[in-house]
Amino acid sequence: xxSSRSKKLEHLGGICLFFHRPQWRDxxxxxxxxxxxxHGAKAYLKLEAVGVDGMHVVRIGHSAGLGAISPGYDxxxxxxxxxLDVAHQARDLELEILLAMARSxxxxxxxxxxxxxxxxxxxxxxxxxAARATLSFDPHGFERPTDCWAYHPDTSFTLLPGVSLxxxxxxxxxxxxxxxxxxxxxxxxSEYVQLLGLAEDxxxxxxxxxxxxxxxxxxxxxxxxxxxxxxxxxxxTIDEPLPTRYFVPGDRVWFRNPDDASxxxxxxxxxxxxxxxxxxxxxxxxxxxxYTLASKCLEIYHWRDGVYRDAQGTLCMDEDAVRDxxxxxxxxxxxxxxxxxxxxxxxxxxxxxxxxxxxDATRESLRWVCAxxxxxxxASFERGGFACAA
Numbered sequence: 001x002x003s004s005r006s007k008k009l010e011h012l013g014g015i016c017l018f019f020h021r022p023q024w025r026d027x028x029x030x031x032x033x034x035x036x037x038x039h040g041a042k043a044y045l046k047l048e049a050v051g052v053d054g055m056h057v058v059r060i061g062h063s064a065g066l067g068a069i070s071p072g073y074d075x076x077x078x079x080x081x082x083x084l085d086v087a088h089q090a091r092d093l094e095l096e097i098l099l100a101m102a103r104s105x106x107x108x109x110x111x112x113x114x115x116x117x118x119x120x121x122x123x124x125x126x127x128x129x130a131a132r133a134t135l136s137f138d139p140h141g142f143e144r145p146t147d148c149w150a151y152h153p154d155t156s157f158t159l160l161p162g163v164s165l166x167x168x169x170x171x172x173x174x175x176x177x178x179x180x181x182x183x184x185x186x187x188x189x190s191e192y193v194q195l196l197g198l199a200e201d202x203x204x205x206x207x208x209x210x211x212x213x214x215x216x217x218x219x220x221x222x223x224x225x226x227x228x229x230x231x232x233x234x235x236x237t238i239d240e241p242l243p244t245r246y247f248v249p250g251d252r253v254w255f256r257n258p259d260d261a262s263x264x265x266x267x268x269x270x271x272x273x274x275x276x277x278x279x280x281x282x283x284x285x286x287x288x289x290x291y292t293l294a295s296k297c298l299e300i301y302h303w304r305d306g307v308y309r310d311a312q313g314t315l316c317m318d319e320d321a322v323r324d325x326x327x328x329x330x331x332x333x334x335x336x337x338x339x340x341x342x343x344x345x346x347x348x349x350x351x352x353x354x355x356x357x358x359x360d361a362t363r364e365s366l367r368w369v370c371a372x373x374x375x376x377x378x379a380s381f382e383r384g385g386f387a388c389a390a
Contacts, residue, residue: 005052005053005055006109008052008053009052009055009057009107009109010106010107010109010235011106011107012050012052012057012059012107013061013104013105013106013107014059014060014061014062014101014102014103014104014107014108015059015060015101015102015104015107015108015110015116016050016057016058016059016060016107016108016109016110017032017057017058017060017109017110017111017112017113017116018052018055018056018057018109018110018111019055019056019057019058020054020055020056021056022056024056025049025056025057025058026049028058028113029047029049029058031113032047032058032060032113033047035113035116035117036060036098039091039094039095039098039120040091040095041095041098041099041102043063043065044062044063044065044066044099044102045060045061045062045063045066045098045099045102046060046061046062046063047059047060047061048061059107060101060102061102062099062102062103066078066099066102066103067103069081069082070099070100070103072243072245073103073104073105073242073243073245073246074243074245074246075096075099075100075103075245075246075247075248076245076247076278076279076293077279078096078099078100078103079092079096079277079278079279080278080279082095082096084096084277084278086127086249086276086277086278087131087276087277087278087280090124090128093124093127093249093277094120094121094124096249096277096278097120097123097124097248097249097250097277098120100246100247100248100249101119101120101248103246104235104246104248105242105243105246106235106236106240106242108235108365110368111368111373112370112372112373114370114373115368115369115370115373118201118205118368118369118370119365119366121201121205122197122198122201122250122366122369123197123248123249123250123365124249124250125196125197125198125200125201126193126194126196126197126198126250126274127197127249127250127274127275127276127277128197129173129174129193129196129197129200130193130197130273130274130276130282131276131282131287131290132173132174132176132287133173133174133189133192133193133282133284133287134173134174134175134176134181134284134285134286134287135173135175135181135182135183135184135189135284135285136181136182136183136184136285137183137184137185137186137267137284137285138183138184138185138267139185139266139267140183140185141183141184141185141188141189142183143182143183144157144172144182145168145171145172145178145180145182147160147163148160148163148167148168148171148172149168149172154220155219155220155221156220156221156223157221158217158218158219158220158221159214159217159218161218164214165195165199165210165213165214165217166196166199166200166203169192169195169196169199170196172192173189173192173193173196176287184284185267186267186271186272186273186284187224187272188223189272189284190252190272190273190274191223191227193274193282194231194232194252194366195213195231197250197366198213198231198366198369199213199214201369202369205369205370206369206370206371206374208371209369209371209374209376212378216378228364229377230376230377230378231366231367231376232252232364232365232366232367233364233365233366233367234362234363234364235362235363235364235365236360236361236362236363237361237362238346238349238361238362240361241346241359241360241361241362242361242362242363244344244345244346244357244359245293245344246363247275247363248275248363248365249275249276249277250274250275250365251274251275251363251364251365252272252273252274252363252364252365253272253273253274253275253281253360253363253364254270254271254272254360254362255270255271255272255273255296255297255300255358255359255360256269256270256347256356256358256359256360257269257270257271257300257303257358258300258343258347258348258353258356258357258358259301259303259304259353260353261304261307262303262304262306262307262317263303263353264315265303265307265315265316265317266315267317268303268317270300270358271296271300273291273296276290279292279293280292281293281296293340293344294336294340295326296358297339297340297343297344297357297358298326298329298330298336298339298340298343299322299326300343300358301329301339301342301343301358302322302325302326302329303317303322305321305322305325306318306319306320306321306322306325342357343357343358343359344357344358344359345357345359346359346360346361347359347360347361
């Protein structure tokens with residue numbers, strides 16, 4: 001698909017599926033109605049046929065009822081309004097995922113119903129993986145289970161022979177099952193969570209792609225910019241930012257530290273998390289205490305109050321001081337509301353610290369994954385450079 005066609009579809013909002021023949025589209029409408037009914041979403045969604053540059057498009061949009069419970073694209077209000085138990089019920093989580101996607105001001109574009117259904121499943125997997133992940137914060141993050149991974153500075157952590165990627169990832173990020181919290185940066189942790197959500201789905205629905213991903217990880221890890229390029233799709237832009245309360249469960253989300261001084265502390269430039277649904281974001285360092293939008297904003301705001309230099313002159317963060325200041329602010333609702341208002345401004349551009357808050361303009365989700373339509377770019381990974389980090 002050309003970039004101009006893609007942009008035209010994105011501007012439609014909601015969920016857009018494109019077909020090259022009208023009969024394919026017409027048949028898809030019937031099948032999509034079944035999908036929507038199976039998810040219990042019929043009362044909240046509507047289908048329409050649209051033509052865009054010779055493509056035959058089915059758009060899944062939101063009903064007036066869904067708009068009323070998510071004013072201003074505030075999807076954090078969907079689960080409470082519908083009494084969904086997204087933390088424990090996969091069906092409820094999948095419903096919130098589908099409704100939030102249909103509410104999007106920037107269309108989620110898919111070449112088939114299979115890709116849409118895969119996206120919902122993988123987001124569900126990713127949420128459950130993120131919610132259980134508990135790690136030890138270390139921006140240099142250099143620990144992994146030695147019976148799963150081998151380390152070399154040129155390849156980072158690679159899978160040992162005979163070890164499955166799914167088993168290795170679960171053992172690494174889920175200490176509630178295996179007993180040890182390994183050290184990570186939040187960015188690297190986000191990659192492991194996303195990879196687990198993907199791999200669990202590929203095992204059942206596209207094992208050949210899982211074999212390919214696993215084989216790559218036996219030779220060399222894919223991470224940082226290359227992970228983003230190979231696996232991820234970004235929606236929203238700094239010029240056309242997403243609404244600050246718009247999230248879909250399974251989104252990888254960046255909260256920027258808008259304070260110039262404290263953002264110079266290594267590891268405190270910002271925070272990568274996943275949206276879990278029901279207004280909550282995962283906490284990599286304490287899975288039993290997920291963040292709300294307000295609590296995440298307050299923590300990042302008060303990083304400015306925890307900065308100090310150690311005996312060697314290195315900038316460090318006093319987490320106890322941050323917690324004390326957060327607690328004090330929470331006891332003053334007026335002060336807390338004022339900080340939240342400031343922090344929910346869209347962030348300034350990179351390198352600028354002026355009037356922006358911590359809210360990013362964009363969100364990230366996985367590319368297409370199905371056998372006939374996957375657009376994961378392994379070829380450029382092989383051609384491109386590699387910057388190694390733990």
